[in-house]
Amino acid sequence: MFQILNENGEVVNKDDLPDLSDDELKELMKRMVYTRILDQRSIALNRQGRLGFYAPTAGQEASQLGSQFALEQDDFILPGYRDVPQLIWQGLPLYQAFLFSKGHFHGNQYPDEVRALSPQIIIGAQYVQTAGVALGLKKRGKKNVAITYTGDGGTSQGDFYEGINNAGAYKAPAIFVVQNNRFAISVPVEKQTNAKTLAQKAVAAGIEGIQVDGMDVLAVYAATKFARDRAVAGEGPTLIETLTYRFGPHTMSGDDPTRYRTEDMDKEWEKKDPLVRFRKYLEGKKLWSEEDENKVIEEAKEDIKQAIKQAEQQPKQKVTDLIDNMFEELPTHLQEQKEIYQAKESK
Amino acid sequence: MAQMTMIQAITDAMRVELKNDENVLVFGEDVGQNGGVFRATEGLQDEFGEDRVFDTPLAESGIGGLAIGLALEGFRPVPEIQFFGFVYEVMDSISGQMARLRYRSGGHYHAPITVRAPFGGGVHTPELHADSLEGLIAQQPGVKVVIPSTPYEAKGLLISAIRDNDPVVFLEHMKLYRSFRGEVPEDAYTVEIGKADVKREGSDVTLLAYGAMVHSSLKAAEELEKDGISAEVIDLRTVSPVDYETILASVKKTNRVVFVQEAQRQAGIAGQVISEIQERAILHLEAPILRVTAPDTVYAFSDAEEVWLPDHKDIVERVNEVIHF
Numbered sequence: 001m002f003q004i005l006n007e008n009g010e011v012v013n014k015d016d017l018p019d020l021s022d023d024e025l026k027e028l029m030k031r032m033v034y035t036r037i038l039d040q041r042s043i044a045l046n047r048q049g050r051l052g053f054y055a056p057t058a059g060q061e062a063s064q065l066g067s068q069f070a071l072e073q074d075d076f077i078l079p080g081y082r083d084v085p086q087l088i089w090q091g092l093p094l095y096q097a098f099l100f101s102k103g104h105f106h107g108n109q110y111p112d113e114v115r116a117l118s119p120q121i122i123i124g125a126q127y128v129q130t131a132g133v134a135l136g137l138k139k140r141g142k143k144n145v146a147i148t149y150t151g152d153g154g155t156s157q158g159d160f161y162e163g164i165n166n167a168g169a170y171k172a173p174a175i176f177v178v179q180n181n182r183f184a185i186s187v188p189v190e191k192q193t194n195a196k197t198l199a200q201k202a203v204a205a206g207i208e209g210i211q212v213d214g215m216d217v218l219a220v221y222a223a224t225k226f227a228r229d230r231a232v233a234g235e236g237p238t239l240i241e242t243l244t245y246r247f248g249p250h251t252m253s254g255d256d257p258t259r260y261r262t263e264d265m266d267k268e269w270e271k272k273d274p275l276v277r278f279r280k281y282l283e284g285k286k287l288w289s290e291e292d293e294n295k296v297i298e299e300a301k302e303d304i305k306q307a308i309k310q311a312e313q314q315p316k317q318k319v320t321d322l323i324d325n326m327f328e329e330l331p332t333h334l335q336e337q338k339e340i341y342q343a344k345e346s347k
Numbered sequence: 348m349a350q351m352t353m354i355q356a357i358t359d360a361m362r363v364e365l366k367n368d369e370n371v372l373v374f375g376e377d378v379g380q381n382g383g384v385f386r387a388t389e390g391l392q393d394e395f396g397e398d399r400v401f402d403t404p405l406a407e408s409g410i411g412g413l414a415i416g417l418a419l420e421g422f423r424p425v426p427e428i429q430f431f432g433f434v435y436e437v438m439d440s441i442s443g444q445m446a447r448l449r450y451r452s453g454g455h456y457h458a459p460i461t462v463r464a465p466f467g468g469g470v471h472t473p474e475l476h477a478d479s480l481e482g483l484i485a486q487q488p489g490v491k492v493v494i495p496s497t498p499y500e501a502k503g504l505l506i507s508a509i510r511d512n513d514p515v516v517f518l519e520h521m522k523l524y525r526s527f528r529g530e531v532p533e534d535a536y537t538v539e540i541g542k543a544d545v546k547r548e549g550s551d552v553t554l555l556a557y558g559a560m561v562h563s564s565l566k567a568a569e570e571l572e573k574d575g576i577s578a579e580v581i582d583l584r585t586v587s588p589v590d591y592e593t594i595l596a597s598v599k600k601t602n603r604v605v606f607v608q609e610a611q612r613q614a615g616i617a618g619q620v621i622s623e624i625q626e627r628a629i630l631h632l633e634a635p636i637l638r639v640t641a642p643d644t645v646y647a648f649s650d651a652e653e654v655w656l657p658d659h660k661d662i663v664e665r666v667n668e669v670i671h672f
Binding site: 076105109110118128129130135140162169324325327331333334 | 415416418422450455491512588
């Protein structure tokens with residue numbers, strides 16, 4: 001397993017320590033704290049019925065944000081349903097992320113500078129699509145990558161394999177991230193496969209595979225940067241397995257992790273909390289204080305308050321809006337149906 | 348004007364569009380140097396290069412994903428599924444993904460993808476090559492389904508499909524690939540998607556058909572004429588969305604309808620079209636609308652195709668039932 005920081009925030013691998021400025025290191029910490037607060041608030045807002053579908057992210061900050069931090073603005077992200085934080089840090093306005101959760105199409109109308117698809121619900125589909133985006137980037141001669149994420153369970157899908165294999169066959173600039181949080185809802189990773197690592201699945205595609213400590217933001221960043229550099233140099237795709245953990249339930253839709261996880265297991269992983277070790281690392285370098293952290297927490301809470309307000313002010317969706325989004329030019333039957341709903345909506 | 352078979356017309360349409368738009372990409376299993384298992388892409392890689400016309404690994408779902416990803420990068424993908432029976436492997440990419448891309452992104456992205464695939468019986472193919480599965484895709488909002496029956500229409504419709512900025516599934520009946528030649532203009536031209544064509548005018552009964560069944564219907568119409576029955580034959584050409592304007596105009600004239608499809612009775616699109624006609628024109632009907640279809644079994648073992656596939660005799664029989672209702 002590739003690691004740079006241990007649980008105590010000590011550098012155990014100086015050779016691979018990424019070249020990040022003090023400001024960049026602080027920015028990484030800020031993002032992780034912010035995202036932890038976002039997770040806590042999203043869970044609360046979900047319980048209050050002010051958000052809809054929500055897949056908790058606490059525990060995965062290093063895996064999600066360390067990898068996103070290695071990207072350029074013009075790289076293309078194909079996220080899974082748990083990968084909303086990467087989109088936010090790539091520039092998706094928070095209120096739109098909330099609209100995605102609530103089930104409103106405007107949540108998916110991304111600004112042009114956010115080159116990403118909305119979170120993919122069909123596990124594996126983002127992998128075959130990533131091979132296509134990456135091939136497109138290669139054909140256009142762009143120095144960019146397509147990056148995608150799935151979980152440990154997702155590695156059992158056919159599309160997972162087809163995606164990495166296609167990208168390999170075309171030597172396409174793709175980064176495939178497997179966030180192994182040990183559980184696919186209630187099914188432990190041991191029931192997905194007899195393979196000892198998920199990173200070794202790269203061998204089947206003949207591509208590079210790296211297993212990284214997914215609770216170590218510097219290791220995740222360094223691995224993704226390595227994969228990105230290889231990809232834009234024309235050396236093809238990389239599969240990165242991040243060993244991580246979700247502290248919360250699978251989703252807020254009724255999953256109860258106490259049915260399949262022990263308290264001991266949770267405690268053991270909480271010791272590996274990516275925020276704890278990176279905080280220690282930065283404090284050791286005198287780059288982070290309680291004051292810094294509290295400032296981020298307040299900023300996050302305020303942003304979230306404004307964003308949920310903005311999301312709630314979004315005009316309600318009408319059937320005619322949904323019809324208009326179907327085709328460039330509406331076929332006759334949809335024109336007819338639009339007229340029927342226009343009449344209803346004008347009553 | 349040149350005399351072309353349908354497969355030549357299809358190749359020609361791709362050639363015209365590869366030349367016309369540098370974003371057009373043609374890919375699939377064996378479509379490159381081999382020129383396709385039916386020679387549909389013959390010569391295209393030599394002419395346009397491997398960057399534009401290329402082979403893929405043997406994985407239909409992966410091909411669908413490639414098409415979507417390439418579309419997101421601004422390309423106009425024309426992927427091929429070797430036989431439409433293999434669509435089950437790529438149902439998610441077609442129905443679950445590309446058909447929904449414009450809608451799910453609120454119009455921010457779209458999928459100008461044309462999925463080409465051969466299908467259709469009568470040529471003794473092995474299992475899961477000939478199945479008529481257009482009904483599956485026709486039920487999915489967001490994707491159009493086009494099925495040409497002549498060389499002229501195949502070229503014009505395929506050019507329209509490729510230029511369409513939303514996904515189109517373009518189904519090519521294997522029996523029609525080389526069974527006859529027709530006049531095909533050499534330059535680019537389009538045939539509008541979503542428009543049916545009256546292939547033969549008549550006054551006593553309307554025959555609605557698509558694919559190979561258009562030709563069976565025309566043959567039936569000739570036989571019926573000998574008995575003094577005048578059949579109007581409408582080729583739907585697009586099975587989603589269906590051109591009800593043309594259909595209803597005919598129904599209001601003939602007052603009798605027989606729907607002809609090669610698919611099984613519980614499949615295809617007959618049920619949907621008949622339902623629309625009865626909602627919109629029941630007072631114009633002198634008889635119930637009857638169907639000519641294959642039986643509701645799995646597609647026939649190849650040696651049984653002759654007794655299983657619907658033919659012009661079945662059509663004549665059904666027309667006589669509605670005429671003498």
